[in-house]
Amino acid sequence: xxxxxxxxxxxxxxxxxxxxxxxxxxxxxxxxxxxxxxxxxxxxxxxxxxxxxxxxxxxxxxxxxxxxxxxxxxxxxxxxxxxxxxxxxxxxxxxxxxxxxxxxxxxxxxxxxxxxxxxxxxxxxxxxxxxxxxxxxxxxxxxxxxxxxxxxxxxxxxxxxxxxxxxxxxxx
Amino acid sequence: xxxxxxxxxxxxxxxxxxxxxxxxxxxxxxxxxxxxxxxxxxxxxxxxxxxxxxxxxxxxxxxxxxxxxxxxxxxxxxxxxxxxxxxxxxxxxxxxxxxxxxxxxxxxxxxxxxxxxxxxxxxxxxxxxxxxxxxxxxxxxxxxxxxxxxxxxxxxxxxxxxxxxxxxxxxxxxxxxxxxxxxxxxxxxxxxxxxxxxxxxxxxxxxxxxxxxxxxxxxxxxxxxxxxxxxxxxxxxxxxxxxxxxxxxxxxxxxxxxxxxxxxxxxxxxxxxxxx
Numbered sequence: 001x002x003x004x005x006x007x008x009x010x011x012x013x014x015x016x017x018x019x020x021x022x023x024x025x026x027x028x029x030x031x032x033x034x035x036x037x038x039x040x041x042x043x044x045x046x047x048x049x050x051x052x053x054x055x056x057x058x059x060x061x062x063x064x065x066x067x068x069x070x071x072x073x074x075x076x077x078x079x080x081x082x083x084x085x086x087x088x089x090x091x092x093x094x095x096x097x098x099x100x101x102x103x104x105x106x107x108x109x110x111x112x113x114x115x116x117x118x119x120x121x122x123x124x125x126x127x128x129x130x131x132x133x134x135x136x137x138x139x140x141x142x143x144x145x146x147x148x149x150x151x152x153x154x155x156x157x158x159x160x161x162x163x164x165x166x167x168x169x170x171x172x
Numbered sequence: 173x174x175x176x177x178x179x180x181x182x183x184x185x186x187x188x189x190x191x192x193x194x195x196x197x198x199x200x201x202x203x204x205x206x207x208x209x210x211x212x213x214x215x216x217x218x219x220x221x222x223x224x225x226x227x228x229x230x231x232x233x234x235x236x237x238x239x240x241x242x243x244x245x246x247x248x249x250x251x252x253x254x255x256x257x258x259x260x261x262x263x264x265x266x267x268x269x270x271x272x273x274x275x276x277x278x279x280x281x282x283x284x285x286x287x288x289x290x291x292x293x294x295x296x297x298x299x300x301x302x303x304x305x306x307x308x309x310x311x312x313x314x315x316x317x318x319x320x321x322x323x324x325x326x327x328x329x330x331x332x333x334x335x336x337x338x339x340x341x342x343x344x345x346x347x348x349x350x351x352x353x354x355x356x357x358x359x360x361x362x363x364x365x366x367x368x369x370x371x372x373x374x375x376x377x378x379x380x381x382x383x384x385x386x387x388x389x390x391x392x393x394x395x396x397x398x399x400x401x402x403x404x405x406x407x408x409x410x411x412x413x414x415x416x417x418x419x420x421x422x423x424x425x426x427x428x429x430x431x432x433x434x435x436x437x438x439x440x441x442x443x444x445x446x447x448x
């Protein structure tokens with residue numbers, strides 16, 4: 001338990017630094033902007049209490065905001081994703097609930113399940129984020145294009161992160 | 173009341189969500205006004221420090237490039253300095269309205285090899301015929317005179333440094349203007365001798381020695397070194413003067429190769445005298 005806590009805390013700060021210092025500088029023509037940090041919310045274990053997910057989402061978004069000096073923008077988006085996650089997990093739950101010790105990963109839940117789950121959350125996050133960002137502007141389709149492109153970009157990064165998380169014990 | 177509490181606890185998740193979302197939006201809106209953004213923007217203490225640390229680290233990766241660029245820029249500036257230009261006098265000035273024309277051009281180069289402990293010492297630098305370097309050009313660093321180009325290959329050239337038995341640099345005492353020639357003998361790589369200063373010249377320890385520009389290899393006024401000791405040998409009309417060289421040949425990195433536009437013209441003119 002303690003080990004898991006430390007692991008998630010480590011992931012938390014690593015993701016924030018990675019996002020704040022590296023990914024925020026990655027940009028392809030303003031269309032593809034990766035927001036990998038949302039993978040933290042995606043990868044939290046099933047049994048995490050909902051209110052903790054919400055608060056973690058808020059803190060995560062808030063810290064990311066500190067890097068981009070857009071206070072409240074990422075925070076609201078991550079809180080929104082944390083909220084959606086709860087209902088999405090309920091909807092996607094297999095018959096008889098999630099098995100003990102399972103985490104939302106390709107390994108535990110299968111490729112199809114994971115793709116649907118991750119894409120939904122990433123899409124919702126980016127949708128919320130980009131429309132909050134362009135608040136007043138009227139460029140609806142441009143923003144939507146950015147959402148789709150960035151969702152794709154983030155998804156690729158998320159899948160790469162998944163590769164890191166493969167536990168070797170299962171493959172033996 | 174009981175019902176209300178039950179309602180709240182039952183939907184605590186939704187309320188927490190709404191509460192956090194509200195805070196976020198409040199932050200978002202408030203952030204638009206100047207005061208609060210001033211407190212929380214990226215000049216925020218912790219993140220600001222982090223950014224500057226990252227920048228510091230990044231700077232190190234660029235150092236090499238920056239050094240090369242600076243050296244190049246120095247060379248460019250050096251070749252636009254007043255000292256490297258000659259004044260055009262008389263009628264040409266009026267016609268062209270050009271105050272100066274260029275006498276010397278500098279090329280920056282990097283020292284790739286050097287010796288100091290031999291009888292004849294050479295420095296190898298990384299510019300060659302491909303960069304327009306020819307034998308006989310002068311080489312200086314920001315600190316002072318280095319030597320003259322002796323041999324040139326496609327991409328490198330070897331420079332006969334001042335620390336070379338056969339290399340005599342025409343030098344003068346800055347204060348009095350008397351001209352002598354600088355020679356070096358095997359031994360201390362920081363010291364050289366100035367010959368040909370007659371015994372009536374007043375000398376002081378610490379007098380600066382500079383180039384004359386007579387040979388058209390170096391521009392006039394490039395530092396060579398300073399007088400550290402002098403004496404008059406008995407029955408001799410010329411001083412023995414010890415000069416401490418301003419260039420430390422053991423710590424060379426970037427140097428300038430000097431191309432003189434008028435050296436050829438001057439040589440041709442002087443050759444005419446020899447024919448007669």
